[in-house]
Amino acid sequence: MPDHDSTTLLTRQTKRRRVDIGVKRTVGSPIFTRARETLFDSMNQSHGSNQDGDCSLVSHGHSGTNSDGEKSNVLRKLLKRANSYEDTIMPFPGATIISQLLKNNIGKNGGSDSGFQGSGALSSGGSEIQAEDACSNSSRDQDSPSDCLSPGPPLPPSSSSSSFGRPPPPSNLNSHAPPQPLCLSSFDLDRLSDEHLRAKRARVENIIRGMSHSPLVRPNGSDHNQESNRENENSSNNSTSSNDHRGDGNSHNTSSHNHIRSNCPSSLLSSPGSRGGVVGVGEVYRENKRKQRLPQQQHSFTQLVCSRQEQRQEERRQLKLQLEDMQKQLRQLQEKFYQIYDSETEEEEENGESGEVDRGGEREEDGNLSEDSIRSDGLEERHRDRGRHSHDELSELDPGLFLDRARALLREQALLDGDIEEDVDGREEEEDRNGERVMKRRGEAAGRRGGGRQLAETLKQELNCAVSQVVDTVVKGFSSPKQAVSHHLGCHSNTPAAPSSSSNSSSSCPPPFGPLPSLTPDSRFGSGALALTLNGDGSPTPNYHSSNQRLHCFGDVIVPSPLDSFSGLSGRLSGVHTPNDQTEALPLVVRKNGGGGGGENIHPSLPPPPPPPHHPSLHPSPLTASLGFSPPSFRHPFPLPLMGYPFQSPLGSHGGGAGYPPGAKDHHRSSPDSMDMTRETVSLRTKMAALGGGHLSHHHHRQSSPSQHGPEGLSLSLIKSECGDLQDIADISPYSGSTIQEGLSPNHLKKAKLMFFYTRYPSSNMLKMYFSDVKFNRCITSQLIKWFSNFREFYYIQMEKFARQAINEGVTAAEELSVGRDAELFRALNMHYNKANDFEVPDRFLEVAQVTLREFFNAIVAGKDADPSWKKAIYKVICKLDSEVPEVFKSPNCLQELLHD
DNA sequence: GGTATTCCTG
């Protein structure tokens, strides 16, 4: 980024900080406290004490001695924490990770989080709009997103730090620490999870949008305008980002829909928005890249090479956006809770509405100083704050999406519980900012609490699912660029909204969201991870666990890695590959393209294996294990494809589809082809051997399956590339053949050698029959034929050698020559074709060998060897001695069977 | 012209 960008970033950050602070307040606002109280009351009274204790960290000051008061305090604290966390760092590992990532990214970008935070707090609230713009700008910039995100954390710091007395950074650290989680316990966790879920959703949506959108040139300038336009289009109030934020708040009051939409545009599009204006450019750009990538993967690898950097940036942006989304989601969740439980706050809300201007200062103070004071702000303020926060801080994120999701969730819950329905409606109304309804709610609130619990549970479940999905998606993305792409693709396919990018830009946000509730769970998040059951119908728990694990893993991986690592990961994953990262994956891809230049060019970077890029943390087994990703995947953008091939090795595996481990297959789906292709293209037969070692090893590791294939399995696959048939590549597609391998593996070679005991002159058709697990193409066929040719060569050489030896030894009659299992000739042959001697050579082979030896003996004795083509007669004889190859060899697993026997 | 095989080389 140019210097000016950095400066802008700083300004943005400062602004953002402000915004964040304001947001924090909102979070910390009394409403939250009440919500907390209600939640706690309903949720667990027993836990309350503990939580209080935990929460005690925050000053209880206001709350009365009453348990309720304590609870409220606790809730407030929790909320504050959550807010502070959101801004600073999420208590969740994932959140923390994200925050860290964002920070790291920022750092990479050149922006200094710390500096921002410090300055950010400083910035006055007056520039919220600007802050938004800045965010959008920053978001626009690839790096900028992080900046926007970063602000979030920073903002809280001021409030959080003041309120909590923690410095933002420490808070982050602390947040990671277990104690906080404890404090947060159910409620915070729920919120966090919700936010995560939302964030995931938002990410997915963003991704989808990006996918859908036609590739755009990065817009440096018009982003803001675009954003504003989009926002306007969306209908929400936002003519401008600044207006939007405030307007959002208002809009929320007026109508939840508006709020959502406004948010949506900003978040979705904008995530755009913040990236926003950037989005306009950034998103489009991303989209373009994504689209290109997809086609590239599927169609050709060359394109991939072209836009590495762009992809990287996009990935960064996406990551940032995701983080932002997550934060937004969390906020939304909080809001929901507030709405649900806030009946009390109604009064305050009205008051709060009176002065938005004051809010800025008050909020900060309130958030920091006392929750009670915050209450005075009222729901509206919260909304406003929310809107601001979302727009300002998370401008990129789509608050609308979150809201929609939240609504959907609420609705679902309502469906589950009639009581809840009312609550939901109330929420919406609250969103609308109808203070009156809020008041009504209060009355209901008491009754609701039961519903509130349910809601909380449902929200938790949904959050868990969403988090898990998000984590999965993120991890996948990181793990392999292609995967990420695939995910994106998947999202597209899955998400109806995704299809039209352009449409999405203007109105896309709302539509996607609207459908989200229903779609969200599975379809949207497309990635298998998505399987969330937002409704909570399903498997929240399993998902939850998975999510947690994933989060941990993710956290482990990500947290340590600075943005660089992140970017590297993203690049790796995306396939954009930073030069370092790309080392492995890209080359392959490139190769494919043309054998040519583009790919190769990329490769160069690869060679210098990126030692630093890969953080040890990245490889963490846990992730791979939990996620199912193989560690290599992280390194290799295209791990999946590779995995598939290795397994394919005839010997081991096989078993058709069975050969692949389920997980592996799934991975392959994403983008195995590219990998294989590239590899194949890259390494020809010659290379195959070399590759066999390295690649195969990778495959092996990746593939949990213990296929016999050694590391070499892949080598042969490369041949295909040589053939250069795109079709082949396409065919290679991991899925196409259940377990059909593109190339020949060492096992295949071994199998061929064993087959040589039966047939010295196999026909191509015969080979196809017996190597059914291999996808035959010219190259493969030629290679197999070449193998047998080589076998024959060795065979005849040995025959001639021993025939002459016999002659030299004084053997006069061919009859004297016999080939037994103890014969030196046989041992030589067996050593060559059955080195392990784990296969029982058929007697027929001994007979043929004896015949061959005698033919050579006779020919030599007869002096026929003078004729240059004297061996042809012998070949002609021997070729007739081929015997049927046992059916066993037709089985891909024949080696295992044969060897075991 | 393409394929298959052999021979030679590494």
Next chain:
DNA sequence: CAGGAATACC
């Protein structure tokens, strides 16, 4: 064991 060249066959 693969690549390349040469040769033979279709």
